[in-house]
Amino acid sequence: MRHPDPSDRSSSARLVPRQDLAPSPGGGGRPAVPSAATAALARCVAVDPAKFAADHWGRSPLLSRAAELPNPDGFTDLLSPADADELLSRRGLRTPFLRLAKDGELVPAAHYTGGGGAGAEIGDQVLDEKVLQLYADGATLVLQGLHRTWPALIDLARDLGTALAQPVQVNAYLTPAGSQGFATHYDTHDVFVLQVDGRKHWRIHPPVLPDPLERQPWGGRADEVAATAEGRPTLDVVLTPGDALYLPRGWLHSAQAQEASSLHLTVGVRALTRYALVEELLALAAEDPRLRSGLPLGVDVADPDAIEPELTETVEALRDWLLRADPAAVAARLRDRAWPAARPAPIRPLAQAAALAALTADSRVAPREGLRWQLTPTGDDGRVALRLFDRTITLPGTCEPAVRALLTGEVTRVGDLPGLDDDADRLVLTRRLLKEAALTPA
DSSP states (O other): OOOOOTTOOOOGGGTSOOTTOOOOTTOEESOOOHHHHHHHHHTTOSSOHHHHHHHTTTTOOEEEOGGGSSOTTTTTTTOOHHHHHHHHHHSOOBTTSEEEEETTEEOOGGGTEEOOOTTTOOSOEEOHHHHHHHHHTTOEEEEOOHHHHOHHHHHHHHHHHHHHTSOEEEEEEEEOTTOOSSOSBOOSSEEEEEEEESOEEEEEEOOSSSSOOTTSOGGGGHHHHHHHHTSOOSEEEEEOTTOEEEEOTTOEEEEEEOSSOEEEEEEEEOOOOHHHHHHHHHHHGGGOHHHHSOOOTTOOTTOHHHHHHHHHHHHHHHHHHHHTOOHHHHHHHHHHHHGGGSOOOOOOHHHHHHHHHTOOTTOBEEEOTTOOEEEEEOSSSSEEEEEOSSOEEEEEGGGHHHHHHHHTTSOOBGGGOTTOSSHHHHHHHHHHHHHTTSEEEO
8 A cells, every 4th residue: 555745746647637538447537528627727727737736736826817817808708797696686596505794794594585486485595685785785695506506617617627636616706895705714625716807805824724624614713813814915916807816725815895896706626635535544444353342341531541552552453454455445435425526517307318219329429528437347247337426337247348438438329339239239228328327418
């Protein structure tokens, strides 16, 4: 088992997939959409991906001005103020897809939600007239989970998540002129800030806790955060439309809209940490009988002298077990943790069902964009397991060449699938993968 250097973050290969990336013969893994993924990252940082990985990822902030980025029109194609108004007024938003904050405090949801009217039979729908009153009085609106609700941001999150090999989420912040929604704080995930409209003044300070975990939010260090925020900022800058800012987790920040209202997107990156490896290793350690054994009868757990020999023996047993830990078992647990957090591209259920009904040997299909998959033998029965982000499908081993050809995009016409004897078998397999949403009509 390899024991990496904890300080090693320099590998750009972890950040951006190779141009020829495709699932390996042993399984699958990252989706092969390198051009879109590279373009998504280029929208957020004005440096080469390798330089970003080596000098900034998880290390230091990066400011990218609009003139340095590839989209001259900025980010309005992702979500404009008019789009935000449509979400707030015509899309039937419910909590928690909207939060409001004022003077550093969250506004109770009951102040801006209520009944949805005839036929809705819900009590927590966002009420546009209430939102208007609060926004006009200085409250910041936070549109949450846009990577699940707004098409352009669904695509951005998928492509950027592929580039980073990490799950991505997107929120939007609409702040009235002169207002500040939140006090100085830090996030427990990395963020890209994309300024869409208006101007916003950002003050960035170094961490009080480098690389905080999700269980270590800033509220538990509020005094340290406030004291650090009184000092000279590392970065003091006004973002204008089209500018982007990268902040590693833990970096303190506050932002205030200037002479007009501001709209920016915050793209959060929920990176796996080495502590996640520790958690999964400890979960697997339950397999070791020495670590499952009980403490001696009558031991005084409040007495350090009584606990010391038990601690020594436990640490020794744990060390012995860790040196024998199976990387494949750890990888399987990390897969089950990470893959469900990064959904593939949405499918159209009606179009998918119509394609199933009309499928012929001349039909063309494509792998679902952003789908992570792994294809491995199940054992001695000659079958293979296709693992997806939310399920495992067992298939005859004879299907393996065809499945691999379909999911890599090597073959799109059903009648051209390799390894199967006739079109009837090819149609049965393709229907199964369409129904399981691993494929889509091409």
